[in-house]
Structure formats: C-alpha cells, structure tokens
Amino acid sequence: MRKIKLLLSGLLLASLLQAQETFPVNGLADKRNGCYAFTHATIVQNAQNSLQNATLVIREGKIVAVGASVTVPQDAVVIDCKNKYIYPSFIDIYTDYGITTPQRQPFVFNYNAPAQLNSNTKGAYNWNQAIRPEVNAYQQFTADDAKAKTFRELGFGTVLTHVKDGIARGTGAVVLLGKDKDNLMLVKERASAHYSFNKGSSTQSYPSSLMGSIALLRQTYLDAQWYKNKPSTEGVNISLQAFNDNQNLPQIFEAEDKWNDVRADRIGDEFGVQYILKGGGNEYQRIKEMAATKAAFILSLNFPQAMDVEDPADARLVSLSDMKNWELAPTNPGALEKANIPFCLTTADLHDTKQFYTNLRKAFENGLSEAKALEALTKTPATLLGVYDKVGSLETGKLANFIITSDSVFSEKAVILQNWIQGAKYGVKEDAWNDIKGVYNLVLNSENGTSNYTLDVKNNNTANVIGKDTLTGKFSYDGKLVKLSFSATPAKKPMVAAIGGMNNGVGAQYRLSGTINGDTWNGLGEDTAGNRITWTVTFVRAAAPDTAKKKMTPHQQLGKVTYPFDGYGWEEAPKQENLLIKNATVWTNEKEGKLENTDVLVKDGKIAKVGKNLSDGSAKVIDATGKHVTAGIIDEHSHIAAMSINEGAQSVTSEVRIADNLNPEDINIYRQLSGGVTSSHILHGSANTIGGQTQLIKLRWGVDDEALKFKGADPFIKFALGENVKRTTSMANNRFPDTRMGVEEVLNDAFTRAKDYEREMKADPKTTRRDLELDALVEILNKKRFITCHSYVQSEITAAMRIGDKYGFTFNTFTHILEGYKVADKMKAHGSNASTFSDWWAYKTEVQDAIAYNAAIMYKVGLNVCINSDDAEMARRLNQEAGKTVKYGGVPEEDALKMVTLNPAKALHVDNKVGSIKAGKDADLVIWSDHPLSIYAKSEKTIVDGIVYFDREKDLEQRRKITAERTRLINKLQAEKRSGAPMRPAEPSYQVLLGCGDHSERGGLITIEQDDIETLNQ
Template sequence: MRKAQCFLLSCTLLIGFVVHAQTSFPVNGVADERSGYYVFTNATIVKDAATTLSSATMVIKDGVIKAIGKDIAIPKDAVTIDCKGRYIYPSFIDIYTDYGMPVPQPGTGGFNFFGPTQFNSATKGAYGWNQAIKSEVDAYRSFAKDEAKANSLRELGFGTVLTHIKDGIARGTGALVTLANDNENFSIIKEKASANYSFNKGTSTQSYPGSMMGMIALLRQTYLDAQWYKQKPPGEGLNLSLQAWLDNQSLPQIFDAGDKWNDLRADRIGDEFGVQYIIKGGGNEYQRIKEVKATNATYIISLNFPQAMDVEDPNDARFVSVSDMKHWELAPTNPAALEKAGIPFCLTTSDLRDMKQFTANLKLAFQYGLSEQEALNALTKTPATALGVYSQVGSLDAGKLANFIITSGPVFNEKTQIIQNWIRGKKYGVKDDIYDEMRGKYKLVLNTVNGPVNYTLDFKSPSSASLIGKDTVTSKFYFDGRQVRINVAPERRLDNNLRLSGMVNGTQWSGTGEDSSGNRFTWTASYSGALAEKVDSARKRPSGALGKVTYPFLPFGWEEGQAPRQETILVKNATVWTNEKDGVLQNTDVLIRNGKIAAVGKNLQANDARIIDGTGKHVTPGIIDEHSHIAASSINEGGQSVTSEVRIADNLNPDDINIYRQLSGGVTTSHILHGSANTIGGQTQLIKLRWGANDEDLKFKGSAPFIKFALGENVKRSPANAGQQNRFPDTRMGVEEVLTDAFTRAKDYERSWKEYESARNKKGMTAPRKDLELDALVEILNNKRFITCHSYVQSEITSAMRVADKMGYKVNTFTHILEGYKVADKMKAHGANASTFSDWWAYKMEVQDAIPYNAAIMSRVGLNVAINSDDAEMARRLNQEAAKIVKYGGVSEEEALKMVTLNPAKMLHVEDKVGSLKVGKDGDIVVWTDNPLSIYARPDYTIVDGTIYFDRLKDEQMQKLVDAERSRLVKKMIGEKRSGAPVQQAIPSYEIMHSCSEHMHSHGLLVIDASEAGD
C-alpha cells in the first residue's frame, strides 16, 4: 500500500503550486490561484546539522514553513505527502555566484609599457575617477533568471544563491535570489545582500591600477575618499561611486581574494578601516592555516581541486614543479584543514570546470577528513549566518522559506539521491520520485500453457532491472512511467528467451509476453519488498601517505614543528671580518645569543651554545643587497608617472625560492624596490631572508622607510613607437617637471593640513582630502622617507639633484649610477650614496659609458658605495661581484666586502643593526668555506637573528628528499592517469624574475623554473 499511496500522491503534486500576493500581472487564459499547502509526514527531518527529527511532520503554505515537529496536527485542506523512508534537509546556499548576471566583456586597456595609456575612466556619468571602482552597480537591477543554470544548481541541492557581477575591484552589491522558476519579482529575496570586492580590475581599460600593490592602494584611497565625502565637501560635487560605497558599508562585505597571501592582504585592508570581510579563498589556505585563522574571517571555499597532470613523458615531468604536484595532492585537504582549525567556511560551486564535479569533489573532501556535519553547515547555516539571513533560510524552522530537498537517504551517503528540491514551496523534480517509489522486488508470474512460472524481478531504475530464476540475468528494461517492456538478452538463457510488454498501475503490473518459440502468455508482477540496500562503509581514506605541508610551500621548506629556531651559537677559531676598526681577526670566536652578537674575541666560552668549528673558515656579516626585486608578487605600478602611494610591503611573497637560493649565497638582508617604470614609483620594503616566515615576519622591523624614483629611458619609455606613447613625460626635461610638480603639490597639501589643524575648531571648516600619494612625498620633505633613485646618465643625475635642492629634499641613494664616476663630486656635495653594478653595461644606449672602475672611483672621491644585484641570480654571488672591485680599481679586500655589507647598511640607515660584527648588532653572519671574496668560497651556514636558515650539510640531505618527493609525486600522478581518472596536459611551472635594469624587465622576465634547487 505504501508504494501505491506515494505513487498516487506524486501524481497529485503535479497540480499544486505556490500563490503569491502580487500586483495584477495579465493572464492570457483562466487564472489559477490555488494555494501551495502541503504536509510532509513520516519523514526524517534534518532541521540543521545539529538537529534531526525522526518520523516528523512539516507543514508548508504559500512558500513558507508553518510548522515542523513530531506531533503536528495535519490540516484538512492540505495535500498530505507520506515521506516514510525519506529525508528532508534545508536546500543548500551558494554565496559566490554570478547566476542570472550579464557576462562582463573583457577590456583591452591597462598599463602598456610600449603603447598608449588610458588615464581617465571611460564610465559615463557622475561617477568616480577609476572605472575599476563600480560600487554603484547593483546586481538586482541586472538580474534575469537562467533556468538552465538554475536547474543545474537545483540538481545539486541548491535553492538559494547570492549573485553579483564579477567585474572590477569594487563590484557593487550582490542580490540574494532563489532558484525557483518564478519571474524575477519573486526570485529576489534581498536586493542588496552584500558588497563585493576583488583583486581583479576586470573589464576596466584604465591604466591604473596595473599591479597588486596598485589595487591595494586604490582600495585604501577609496576608503579614505569615502570617509572624506561624508562631509559633502563643496569642491567635490556629486560622486555616485563614493556615495554608493558609503551606502554599501552596512552590508556583509565579501572579498574575492583567491589565494592564501591575498587572503591576508585583504584582511589587512579590512583591519585598517574597521571592516571584517567574508573572504573567498583560493583553495590553498591549508598552506598557511595559522595566518588564515588569525584573520577571524568566514571563508568561501571552492571545491575546484586541480586535476592530475600527464607526466608519463619525463620531458614533460621535469617542467612541473614539486609545489604544483604537491598542491594537486593536498588541495582536497583544504576544507578539512579549515574545519580542524575552527575556521567558519561556506562551500561554493564557483570556479568548477564542470558543475557536476561539485558532488564528486565534495565526496573527495570527505575522504580527506571533512566531516559531514561541517559540510552541511557550510552549505546551509554558515552562509545564511554570514549574510545575516538565517531568519529566512539556512535551516528548517517555522517562519522560514520552504526551501528544502527530499532525499532517498542521508544526503551525503554514497547511494543517496536527491529526489526533489522544493524552493519557496514549489516542487522541482531531480530524480523522478515515481520511479523511486517503485523500486523494489517484484514477484513475476508467467501464465504459460504449461502452468505458472515464477521469477523475481529486481527493479532498480527505469533502465536497470534483473530477472532472477535459476540464474540472475540483467535484462534490457524500458519504462516510461506507464508502459513497461522487458527483454531477456538472447545470448543469456533463462529457461526461454523472453519478451514482456505491459502496463503499470502503481505496484501492480500486468501484460502479455512471448518466448523464443513464439508461445504467447499473460503475466503479472506485484511488489514483494524493498531491495537490499548496501550500507555505506566507512569512507575510504586516500591510499598511501600524503606529503607534508611545508613552510614555505616549496622544496627546502620546513615542516610543522621543525622550523629553524633561534639558538645560542658559538663559532670557534675562524678568520673573522669585523668591518670595524679591529679589521680582520685570525683564530677568533663569535658568540650569538638572543639573536644578537654577544661577543667577538678569542677563547670564548658558552656552555649552552651550539658550537660551529670555524677552523680554516671565514666569518663575515651577512650580505645586504641594496637593490633587489625578489619576494614580491608585483614590482611596477606604471600606469601613472607618480605612484608614491603604492607599497611593496603590501604584496610581499614569502613563497619565492630565491629567498632560499640567496641564503645559500650568504645574503641575509634585501631591499625590495619598486620598478623603474615611472618617475616617482612606490614605497620599498627592507626584508630579512627568514626562510619560511610569513609576509609580515619577513619585514626588517624598525628600518627606515624608502621610496623608489627613476630617471631616463624607462621613465620616458623610449622604446615606444612614435605617436603611440602618450604618458608624460616623453623627455628627460619632462622628468624634471614631474618631480617639480609633484613636490609643489605636496607642499600645498602639507600647508592645507597645517591650516586645518590650526583652525579645526572653526565653524564650517572642512578637513582636506587625505591623499596617500602626497602623504609619502610630505614624508620625504620632512626627512622621514628616503629616496633610492634609478639613474644612469650624468645630465639627468645632476638635474635630479638640482630639483631636490630647489624643493628641499635629498636623494639618499642613486642606484645603478653607471656614470657616477663623472659626477661623484656633485653627489658628495649633495650627500648622496651610490649603489652600482660591478661590471654590467652595454645593454641599452644610456649605459654605453659605463666602466668597471666606477665603484672604485666613486669610493675614492668619498662616496659611500655599495654593489647591488637588481637580479635574483646575481644576488647569489654578490661576494664575487664585490671581489671584482679589488681587480678593477685596487680597492682593498676589506673595503670591497664592505660594499656588500656595511656600506649598504649605512645607506639604508640600519648600520646600527647590521653590516658589521659588533656586540649588540643583529646576529646576521655567514660562515664561509674560504676567503669570502674567492670564487671558491661557499657559505656553510647563513644565520639571521641567531637562526640558521641555511646549513649546507642539511641542504645536501634535503636535495635528496626533494628528489624522492618529486619521484613519489610523479608516480602518483601516473597512477592517477592509469586508473582512468581524467588528467590534464602537463603545465610548466613559471616564476617571474623581476628586475628594473632593462625595459623588458620592467614588468619582469617570465622563466620556467621547476627545479626549485637550493644552490
């Protein structure tokens, strides 16, 4: 009877639908305004991840849950649906989609080093100055239902989505909509449900921003501008973008970060302005779970796990990095890592190559440790709570929308199917429940001339059934909901080959048949019981051991609990290059305690120290690279001539193998510079090479702030074809005018703030607009920020100093300075330092006059001279670059070593901390195998703050471990392919090697780098 009842009711459901109170939409025909009033009985109702009711009842009416519980009175006028054996769950929620949104058309503009630049916004109207800020855009105004996409989402169990237009850095508001096949008026639950942001300028054709740090600066400036706009400053007029920005601040703030480091960057912007973002992650949060947790954010996580690559060909495999292969292996652990860390998160279908992957990848996440309870939370309560709509959706409670799914069993079980998805009380079939109700065992009787013949028919689905007699035979089975045909395959005998045809009436089937001899007969089939269901066994865990998360997530990184730690270190009996008045000391000891140099002398003792035998070895201060471009995700913000608001510190990248490589060459401190694409570039960042540290801990705390300026061909973009370059300046004369104009504006800006501060209590006094660009220039004028200036030609060097003298600031350092030998006396009078190459020249016109004696000549004139790299590879041998100055110019060995240690420390204003071996300075030292200026010298140990970050013996061991890990991962990927799983073509792993010495390097040189070797 149960089967018949449920079958009849499923037919009855076809006439019910939800009625909405509405304005009078025209009806072409007879209006049908019946109410959607249903009672679901005998169901296992999962109200939320923590509450399950057995044999429970739920009443819905007009798209809303009216009652739910164990002892609910059944209304007489409601349609009753017996859900015995069924489960009811809240429909899922996806809060990161573009469902029903127009597809943004890609832009063709942006920063073009060699071509024309678009400076102003192309958006028409009273909007802001930057077209990547689209805070005025409202998704609900563009929303149009998409039944095909809605159906795909409904089949996965989703009933509600947050949708927005995925275009721009500030993307305006998102709308919360249901996936019901209603018109748009009834689909939208909340028209403004979120404010959305990203680190992607989208379709903007404007040149600025053209880098990660530029996007961060634009966001920071827009927050400040919006706060200023609150005052309704009379000079601003109407700015719809800023007004919308302000209006949107009360909404949940969603930031598409898309990477673990971007997660932290976004969170810091939020912290600065008192905003807690909901962060859409990149799927690699497991690699920095401690830092991710510290953001206190709710995350939106995609299940877009990477596919294995086809690495059977060794020539393909060698170009795929260990890190990429390791991420393929560990990406499915990301949801479980978030759960284990107690980080709230939502799951999204976003980024999937195919929507159908969602269920399969969710099951994979279960295998890697995600609990079913947390998965259900991530699909229901957590997204609803994050958006502040838990009173409407996210669980099954009276008063909430009737958004729920009916399943054949526990929703995440392997064999469970979603039968129906109800949205606002309207039923959407997923797996047709007519068939599902009829599944089971049937007693089949053939009424032949020789008497009845009995069989058992196992009905599994409309296309699958088995006939059981003496043998079990899988039949060709056809069922269209009313008529049934059963053909026993002729190649498999079951007494006779049979063909049956008939009609279905609930659980009673009947018809006629014929055997292989042409004998006709009648037949009947009646329901006799349920199929034996295979109970889900414990979820399979991944076979074989998984690789470990390392810090950084690269070869030679350290595992959790194995981080190098600060030690008391005593180097005994070495040749010590102090860079102090003591000079080079033979058979001398160096003691480091608490990260500082505690003593330099003979016969030092420390019972608690790690002893390093320095016999035959040399100890020097750590090498300092004054001009570097490693460990940053972007280097140039070149869309404008003045970008002093951008900061390298905002986009440091600790996952740069060059940190480790340079440690292997004795480098302990690097000055990370903005590039040379514009006259006034961005703020620089001094870092210590603390391998494995996060981006914040890389920073050299307490160091003086610097900024990058540039002169010459890079700034005026000489390679641009005539008539195609439209960014001022075009000439070296123009560079001088850019500097003069920028500092004139900075002085006016500073004056306006001083006037405001002195009269701020005056009635009607409006605060000036805070300008991040001019703030940095005011710091220069006040000697609180220092300039390092890209330069080559003597005329532009003297011109830059004339402007500085006129405007009242000083150029701290001229970097490159290949014609410095021509103007060394003028530089000395100005008070500038010189940071140069040893013997790089002839790579473009303005370096044709460079000579290898440049550094020695400038030094003899009395300048403080450093040798820098401007190149990730050269930095590994800066000791050898310094040695060239001994050959070219006769500089002493001690003075040559100072050019890569103490001298850059002085020009960076950190000589009180690093650069020499003096008691009280930081414990940054290198233990060399030979004279540090010898081409045969190699660091045995590179120590930063008393922590050994490079140990050559350990490096040799790790080389073997890296090779073994690569071999393991290649075999695992090959096994994935041979198992029949889909694989993708091997993709080479790329690394951008930043430099500013040449035009082609102003954005960075792309190189394939799969080796990730240490030395």
C-alpha cells in the same frame, strides 16, 4: 455568528489581497496557493537536528509546521516520504547567476601602446573604471532556468549573485532558483558588497599591478570618508556615495590566494572592516595566518586535476609544490574546520559542476565532516547574508526551500529526487522516488496457461528474471510505467518448448508493461507469437543487504605542509640558537679589521662577544677553523620576493607600497641565502619618475610576509630618471614626461603640490582630502622618508640634486649611477650614497659611458659606495661582484667587502644593527669556506638573527628528501592514471623573475620553476 462571518470575510479579503499582483492576466487566472504535507520522512532541520518519521507542512510557499506529531491539514496534498530524507536546500554564496558576464580583454601589457589615463565611463562616477560600487546585481538580474536547473540538480535553492567585475564591484542579491517572475525570485536586493584585487574589464591603465590595486582601494576608502561631508570641490560622485551606502552590508572580498587573504584582511583592519574572504583553495598551507584574520571564508571545491607525468621529460618540469598541492588541496575544507574557522562551500570555479559531489567526497576523505559540510551549504551562508530568517534550515515561517533525497544527502547512493523552491516542486530524479528493490513473484497468464517466475529487482533499471535459470532481458521503471522484456530460454542454450506450455513454439520472448500500486504490479503484454498476456507481480521479500565490501583504495599517507610550501620549506621552522663560532678569520668591518683565529659568540639573536678563546656552556659550538666569517651581505637594490614591481600607469605613484605585495615564498630568498645574503632592499621599478615605497627585508625563509620586514628600518621610496621614465623606446607614449626636462618638471610639480597639501592639512585636517600619494612626498620633505633614485646620466643626476636642494631634501642614494664617476664630487657635497654595478655597461644608450672603475673612483672621492645586484641571480654572487673592485681600481679587500655589507647598511640607515661584526648588533653572519671575495668561496652557513637559515650540509640532505618526495608523488600520479581517473597534460611550473623595467606581476622574465631541484652554488 456575525463576528465569525466578519472574520471569515477578512481572511478571504486578505487572501485575495495577497493573491493580487501588478502583472496583468492574458487568459484565465490560475492562482494556486497549494498546501502540501510531507509525511513519514527523516527531516534534517539543520546540521544538528534530525527528526525521524516526521511531517513537514507547507502553504503558499512557506513552512507552516514541522515536527514528529504535526496534524495534517484537511486541504493538504499528502506526499508519503517513507524512507526519504528532507533537507534545507543549499545556498551558494558566490555566483553570478542571472547576470550577464562582463566582456574582458586578456591583459597584455603593450609598452608601445598609448596609456588610457582617464576613465571611459560617462557620468558623475569615480575617476577610475575599476571602482564600481554603484553597480547593483538586483537591477541586472534575470532568472535563467537553464542555469538554475544545473544548480537545482545539485540541491541548491538559493544563491547570492553579483557582478564579478572590478575592484569595488557593487552589491550582490540573494535570489531563488525557481522559474517564477524575476521579482518573485529576489529574496534580498542589496545583500552584500563585493571587492577584489582584479580590475576586471577596466581598460584604464591604472592600476597595472597588485600593489596598485591595493593602493587604489585604500585611497577609495579615504575618499569615501572625506565625501561624507559633501565637499563642494568634488560635486556629486555617485560612486563614492554608493561606496558609503554599501558599508553596512556584509563585505565579501575575492582574494583567491592565501597571501591575498592576508592582504585583503589588512586593508579591512585598516578601515574597520571584517571581510568575508573568497579563498583560493590553498589556505591549508598557512592555516595559522588564516585563523588570525578572524574572517569567514568561501571555499571552492575546485581541486587540481591530476597531471600526466608518465613521461619523465614532462615530469621534470612540474614543481614539487604543484604536485604537493594536487595531493593536499582536498584537505583545505577539513583544515579550516579543524582550526574552527567558519566557511561556506561554493560551486564557483568548478570547470564541471558535476564534479561537485565527487570533490565534496574527496574533502570528506581528507578531514571534512558531513555535519560541517551541511552547515557550510545552509546555515553559514544564510547567517552571513542576514537571510537565516528565510532560508538555511527547516523551521516554521521560513521559505519552503528543501530537497527530498533517497538517502542521507552525502551518501554515495543518495539521489536527489525533488527540489522544492518557495513551495514549487522541481523534479530532479523523480523516477527513483519509489524504491522497488526486492524479490517478487511474477505470474504470466494467457489462454495457454500460467507461468511463474522470480523477479529480482536491483534498481529502477536492472532486474533478473529467474525460471529454471537466470534469463536475459531488459527492465526499467520511470516512476510511472514498468517495462520488462525477456526470453523464456537462457542464452546459449538450445531452443526448446516454451516454459509452462504458454507457447507451443520454442524460445518464446515476452514483452510486458504495466503500473505499480503499492506492493502489487500488473499490466499487459505479448509473446513472440502475438498471444496477449496479463501479468501480476507480488512482493515476496526485501532485497538482501549488500554485503559486498566496497573496494577501498589502500591508504596512502599524505605529504606534509611545509613553510614555505616548497621543496626547501621547513616542516618545523629553525629555532634561534646560542652559537659559538670558533677559530675563524673574522672580517669585522670595524676598526679592529680582519682578525685571525677569532671566535664570535651569538646569544639571543645578537652578537654577544668577538674575541679569542671564548667559551659559553649554553652555546652550540661551530668549528670554523680555516674558514672566514663576515657580516651578512646586504643587497641595496633587489626585486625579489614581490608579486609586482612597477606601477607605471602614472608619472607619480608614491602611494603604492612594495610591502603590500611581498611574496615570502619566492625561492630566490633561499637561493640568495645560499650566497650569503641576509638582507635585501626590495625596490619599486623604474617605470615612472616617482615610483612606489620600498621595503627592506631580512631573508627569514619560511616566515610570512610581515615577518620578512626589517623592523625599525627607515622608510624609503624609489625615484627614477632617464630613458625608462620618459619611455624612450615607446613609439606611442602619451604619458608625461617625454623628455629629461619633463622629468625634472614632474619632480617640481609633485613637491609643489606636496607643500600645498601639507599646508592645507595643517590648516584644516578634518575637511582636507587625505591623499596617499602626497602623504609620502610630505614625509620626504620632513626627512621621514628617503629616496633611492634610478640614475645613469650625469646631467640628470645633477638636475635631480638641484631639485632636492630647492625643496630641502637629499637624494639619499643614487642607484645604478654608472656615470657617478663624473659627478662624485657633487654627490658628496649633496650628501648622497652610491649604489652601483661592478662592471655592467653597453646594455642601453644611457650606459655607453659606463666604466668598470666607476665604484673605485667614487670610493676614492669619499662617497659611501655599495655594489648591488638588481638581479635575482647576481645577488647570489655579490661577494664576487665586490671582489671586482679590487681588480678594477685597487680597492683594499676590507673596503671592497664593505661595499656589500657595511656600506649598504649605512645607505639604508641600519648600520646600527647590521653590516659589521660588533657586540650588540644583529647576528646576521656568514661562514665562508674560503676568502669571501674569492670565486671559490661558498657560504656554508648563513645566519639571520641567530637562526641558521641556510646550511650547506642540510641542503644536500634536503635535496635527497626532495628527490624521494618527488618520486613518491610521481608514482601516486601514475597510479591515479592507471585507476582511470581523468588526467590533464603535464604543465611546466613557471616563475616570473621581475626586474626594474617589468610591468605587473605578469611582466617579468618567465622561467621554469624548478624551485625544488635547483642546484645551488657548489
């Protein structure tokens, strides 16, 4: 007995200790450790397991028992859940709930404003304001019941919250959505680490581009690894320490676009990190690439709202890709499910959270299963965050987080009745708890007698009272009180004596109220004469099942995903073929020169033979009689197919890479194929002295960004001289340099630092801080990376070459070079190539001395001369630009053609692969309708690696398909409007054309994006 007493005392003490807390009580303590038993329910433990007629028991905020044969504790409050469903409450993995939203200023690049070069953050933090890994959401979290209520009404009980600000954003916390003290709502303080490409509220100038954000994040990883050794040169860096401390947490990256998903994943792969990717809703457009990331995704249900395109003037400005995305975006979750890619669902990005279930059902209609949706809202987020032992399913020992619904939770008729969070009840629509639908007998009693009616209850707010006729009235049940009023006389009928003799007047009106006790209702009331009435209702039978079929929208076939996701995209990518081009005039660019009536055989993507009367049974024959065949045009200086061009916030940004932000869906790839271009050298802009690393691409329309890259090509980098660099037109330039002399000194300083860095890396590679900026410059010193330099004025060109001679490297190519004719002999001695415009001049002070004979003069001096575009539209006419050198300077036709084919291949060190028609080289070819330097010449077929990426006949066919598809989608959008669905005004689809001087992806020439209705060269 003594042992039992001791045991009971111990349990009591444990209970008291458990009840203790640090907060003082002002008044009377009211500690309730309730025990509840929810009986006779359908309990959905998780997406795979459901229990019928089961019981759930909770005590002190936790589940203590769940099953079909659970014994109900004697002290439990029993809640009968007959005909009810119990689900684990949902988890939203991507919120900023309970966090003060950072104040952001809209990004507007102001060329005339001074740059903010240093961080404004005070303390021992990172040098860049956008790197904020030391921020912890749990330290800022405050429960917000108004916002929590919005989540609870949707069925959520738990969220991950974080500060949505910066590139490295710190840690997130898992919190509950209850009303209790903030500390009791925290489930896991440091649950995740967060990243994005968006610098957020940072006012610091760097980074100002997508590739700058990527470079900054990459450098931060390297700096954090270096900081692990506590280098004395760094001292204390709170940010780098936090960055390292956060690496053992789940890593969540806000990508917000399918290509950013891929970009983020590549950073993760580089540093051994597997990100959880917050997608942008367009992942379905590149599902193969999404699967290759091996990532779990966070998907919003923020589907595009239909646009009002009734006015044809509005409709013509909306691109086909935008209309296709409206139609296909609801397929996104289903596409990931089909591809076996794990994902969570979030309310993030919804303009109105009330659209959550509406859009979820759209996803169901478009391929998402209910089981996967439930998993995406419960188990998957809990597992990813390491809290599945606490939430995410209904199992013994877990937090009592669950919702009670009137039906299967995703059913259209389902109502969330209650949301229990940590054992505390939060009513949602409790008035719908009792399902009172059915047919009843209503009896009214008064001094004058008794009257009987039939009461047909449709729902808690609708019922019909039936006597001899159906009578008009009002009905409501709020879960506590029943209210009913009706007229004893049907509407629009003569007023006659009251029914049943209860009232001697005519047209009696009854007002009743009362309560429900099981199947019996009773209460009091009055008629219009003031007579008191008692009434009872008894159950007769259940409501007849609703046999009326829901009006279904006729099934409409969805459009197909194309690659790229554009009118001119492929449903199936073109295949490499063996081709035999017959009877053409072939411009070989080799010693054989121009060959008449000649054949070109293409096999396995290479030029196999060039000659007359060739044959090959495996090859598709193309009759080119009367046509001309040339090597594909190579544009040495282009800015297409990139999301950003300039990272101009610092004088030296050699760490940034165009390759990091290629845009394989830029319509200019296709347009330039129509002009015979097969390769383009995508350059960083000219905003700073040492810009970013360039990327040579092949115009393989439809591939991903990685497959665009010209494999095996030497790496290049962009330098710049002159007005753009020293910001001549800026009235408030505070970024060094400010003169042409300063530009020269920036180069001197950069390569001095690079030589010192190289020496330190060789002496002590383990403890020397890896610097991506200097890595690229060391590659130049070691002739592993080559320079293409924006230039105009002879004096600065000469100065630049002297810098190269001083440090032992060559300026490989001077581009623009409009005063090249003045220094051609010096350039030849230095070993430079020239890449110039055919006849541009007078568009700024630096080019006043430009002449149309520049290219011809440099050619005659013996330089390797290229004609480039630096312009998305001009690139489609580079053959004509080359033809101008025949007029201005008398350059022979074949040598003129080489200026846009073989010569840029030589300048880019790829003339062993492209630039001429020779056996063994890549089959990058153009079949022209006329003399290739003629203004009448059209590219009939443009071939890259033996694949016909542009065919003028197929292009005409594709335009007809585009017209038909646009018509179909416009009709569908109009039908959506007629159905009464919410619409938004038509918005033009914009494309940003970036050039040398444009800053950030927001900065270029903005044009209406008529990608799918553009008329190509005719």
